[in-house]
Amino acid sequence: MKITRIEAIPFAIPYRKPLKFASGEVHAAEHVLVRVHTDDGVVGVAEAPPRPFTYGETQTGIITVIDRIFAPQLTGLSLLERETMHARMHRTVGNPAAKAAVDMAVWDALGRTLDTGVTELLGGYTDRMRVSHMLGFDEPAAMVAEAERMRDRYGITTFKVKVGRRPVSLDTAVVRALREELGDDVELYVDGNRGWTPAESAAAMRQMADLGLLFAEELCPADDVLGRRWLVSQLDVPFIADESAVTAADVTREILGGSATAINIKVARSGFTLAQRAHHLAEGLGLEAVMGNQVDGQLGSMCTVVFGSAFALTSRRAGELSNFLDMTDDLLTEPLQITGGELTIRPGAGIGVEIDPDKLAHYRQDV
Incomplete structure (x- = not known):
């Protein structure tokens, strides 16, 4: 070994x-x-x-x-x-x-x-996760159409909406259109990727207060320490630390400092070992946790399912698992399939996937 x-x-x-x-x-x-x-x-x-x-x-x-x-x-x-x-x-x-x-x-x-499957090695809680789809910047009609397509074709009913543009009304209009067109049967949350100031973030969240959002994620920079604490203290939904909480030490700093009330775990930046530490810390502190995505391909997405399904906490919420659909192809011998809004782990040892040698030869850049 x-x-x-x-x-x-x-x-x-x-x-x-x-x-x-x-x-x-x-x-x-x-x-x-x-x-x-x-x-x-x-x-x-x-x-x-x-x-x-x-x-x-x-x-x-x-x-x-x-x-x-x-x-x-x-x-x-x-x-x-x-x-x-x-x-x-x-x-x-x-x-x-x-x-x-x-x-x-x-x-x-x-x-x-x-x-043995890695999910079993990690915890083996379940064999599947619900899928959340990320909606990137676009006009309201286009984002609604994409969400409807994901719901109708794949059964996805949770959407993470990218926000952070100026003026904030560009994005609040999108979220309102999504809620009005999709109804109350879908879950919506917003991710600002640190694009707004604390004041802009607070204004945007007030404009969306009636839309039943699940979470707000990284609306403003974590290094705006006092402004971020002020913002989080005003919100009535969990505020997710993402880029600001890569390690368990980061999670401790953000939560104890009042700069976040939930965390996003991304195995693409922590691996399984350090993700375990963040998970156990979140579990011990009673935090919400969601499984995030680094715009991964199918291999990376399966790694997220493998980890997220291993624990009760990380399998409770839909994980950001559909970005591979935006790619024109992938490297796996057996492509992932989202069915009924879920992705399941693959039977077999390890992560449960194999790389297609012909596809790798076609897309690799070092030959």
């Missing part, structure tokens, strides 16, 4: 349309496939999605830090030496997506070695 090699393979798959949010926009999934090889011939896989607007990582940077720093540090370790792995990777500041992908590929390799 010893690691013999770690690969970081760049690939790019176009989106059907640009994905736009307050912190930037992306036109293609320029991601990194991470493969962890062991001396038993097992290969674990995971996906690293660069998000330079949020965490400063690029595709080239992820490949470089894995090839030059993490792979030499981890080669020769057992798959069970995860604390040693994290201690060694922690010496390098930042690089959350690179670290997370290595961690998840290690878990996948461990599950394959033990012939």
Whole structure:
């Protein structure tokens, strides 16, 4: 069960349309496939999605830090030496997506070695999650049409609405249109990606007070410390810390400081190991938790289902699991299928998916 090699393979798959949010926009999934090889011939896989607007990582940077720093540090370790792995990777500041992908590929390799699913290794609470679909910036009619299409085709009834534009009325009009057209049978929450000031956020939430929102997420920057605390103290819905709560220490700071009342767990930036710590902390503090998405492909989305379904807390709410639908293709031999508004884990060992070698050869960028 010893690691013999770690690969970081760049690939790019176009989106059907640009994905736009307050912190930037992306036109293609320029991601990194991470493969962890062991001396038993097992290969674990995971996906690293660069998000330079949020965490400063690029595709080239992820490949470089894995090839030059993490792979030499981890080669020769057992798959069970995860604390040693994290201690060694922690010496390098930042690089959350690179670290997370290595961690998840290690878990996948461990599950394959033990012939056990990672969900079972983590907790095994259930085998599925409800799906929340993210709606990016657009005109109200277009966003309503997309939500209706997702509801009618896939059974999705929870929508995360990207907000953060100026004036705030651009986005409050969208949310109102969604509620009026879709009715009370759907769940709506908003995510500002730090795009508004605290005052703008408060004004927007007052305008939407009658719309029955589930949550508000990262409406304003966390480093506007006093303004954020002021905002959170006024809200009557949970305020989710996302980009501001990557680690368990971040969660502690945001919650105890009064800057958030719930958290977003994203395995694409924490891996399974650090996500466990955030989950246990949220459970102990009695916080709401949602499973988020880094605009992942199908491999990354399945990693989110694998973790989220392992625990009661993270499977309670719909997870952000549908962004792979915006991609024109993917790398898996068996594509994911959203049915009845749900995604289920795959039977079998590890994460439960396989990479199609022909698709990887077609989309990889290092050959």
